[in-house]
Amino acid sequence: MNSQNTILVINAGSSSIKFYLYGISEARELSPILGGQLEGIGTQHSRLVVRDAHGQTMTDRQIAPRHAADVRDAQEVVGTWLSGHLSGSPLAVGHRVVHGGPDLHTPVLVDDAIIDKLKSYTSLAPLHQPNNLAPIQVIRERLPALPQVACFDTAFHRTHSAVADRYAVPETMYQEGVHRYGFHGLSYEYVAQRLQRALPDLKGGKIVAAHLGSGVSACAMLDGKSMDSTMGFTALEGLPMGTRPGRLDPGIGLWLMERGMSHDEIQHFLYHECGLKGLSGIGNDMRELEASDAPAARLALDYFAWRVAEGMVGLGCAMNGIDAFIFTAGIGENSASMRARIARHWEWLGVHIDDERNKGHGPRISTEDSKIGVYVVRTNEELIIAQHTLDLVSAR
Known part of the structure; x- marks a missing residue:
């Protein structure tokens, strides 16, 4: 499968990595090619399941615990599977990152400065942020020239009013970044777009x-x-x-x-x-x-x-x-x-x-x-991430 006209999307959590591959048409429209999940990270029951766009199983196998001890290991397994089934690298990789902090309000191309900034927000999302960043770092080590885009769950909520964005705490804390950020923004962004078309x-x-x-x-x-x-x-x-x-x-x-x-x-x-x-x-x-x-x-x-x-x-x-x-x-x-x-x-x-x-x-x-x-309304965060990723790398 030629992957040069594709976008790979990765959504990593503490116990699973989900990944999706989208094809890009000449009109720059996205269509699903395959989707997979490595679940049970850090357990004795790790399993990799991949299905094509029609729901047909491409892979369904247990992964040895030593190969999926953490999210970094799991990303290596996913990367190896993709390398064995794709010809070349995708155009770019898009990632769900839970917290963009007070500064990152739109999707961004990942570089060293962005990585450092995202690491600094770990205390704001300790359950999610380290796992979101692990696949980014693995891919940068293996394929440093491959563009990667971070898409934030907090970004959609930056249209809040000043009142909705605040807590009843001193102004100094607000200036230091104590905001009401909101989350699940990629899901809500998809729902908002879907409503315009379907309802x-x-x-x-x-x-x-x-x-x-x-x-x-x-x-x-x-x-x-x-x-x-x-x-x-x-x-x-x-x-x-x-x-x-x-x-x-x-x-x-x-x-x-x-x-x-x-x-x-x-x-x-x-x-x-x-x-x-x-x-x-x-x-x-x-x-x-x-x-x-x-x-x-x-x-x-x-x-x-x-x-x-x-x-x-x-x-x-x-x-x-x-x-x-x-x-x-x-x-x-x-x-x-x-x-x-x-x-x-x-x-x-x-x-x-x-x-x-x-x-x-x-x-x-x-x-x-x-x-x-x-x-x-069935959400599709991955499609939103793929679209943001395509838009950003196309504008370079």
Whole structure:
């Protein structure tokens, strides 16, 4: 396969690397060629699965633990597989990077200065940033001339007002970078573009979208631009998540310190032991919780639905109203029961869900007489990254 007219996209996390290859037409339009994932990084069950654009399996094999001990190792495995199936290098590689900090508001070509700057933001996204950067560094070592583009989850939210961008802290802290950055911006950017094409009646409308996955947030969008988001300085704030608490009284952090917990212990607790996992005592898999009869599982689901519903409605204040609610990402796209749980809290707004539409996963899942429309939109962060990457390298 000739790869010179392709864009490679890499989305690296702590336990998996996802990668996608897009072809570039003469009209500079992108089309998927293949997609893959190496999951179970750092476990005894690492596995590489690659499928073509039609869903046909190209590779499905277990990876020896010593070859996928961390994200760097996993990227080596992915790179070796790609080298064996592609003729030459892609035009460029695009990466999802969670935090762009106070300075990086648009996609950028990666160089030494950018790497150093992104490393300095690690404390703002300790769960994500090091893993986002690892594949970039591996590729730079192996193919230093290959252009790489960093695309930021925070960039979409730079259209926030000064009020939405702030905390009630001294100005000196704001000048030092203590902002409400917001996250999942690549997902919301895709949703905004998709609405313009697939649901033109909502173009320019007052939209509240919720990205419900292992990470969870909601975003107010007016005319396709972010007005406010539930996440802030870090990806801990806002709505409850798989293993993160979301909204939390800062005094709890002080209380944990008084009990003798160190910085690293508190950080691990907040990023890995809270959220659905902490509430249920079972885990953070929505499917497992929905199938459980345990009272703690029901509590976790009820809490999640209530806080998400509350947070989404609150974002209407940023736009003086709401025309539509959008669900996206893993839970938002696939859990009809959780969408129904959330929407029940909006009945006072005249919102009504059509059960059959909801079971069919949309796009519209509300009744025709619902005062506010409710929709499901499948996100595609990778396509947004590929488009940004193509645009940037083409402009050089």
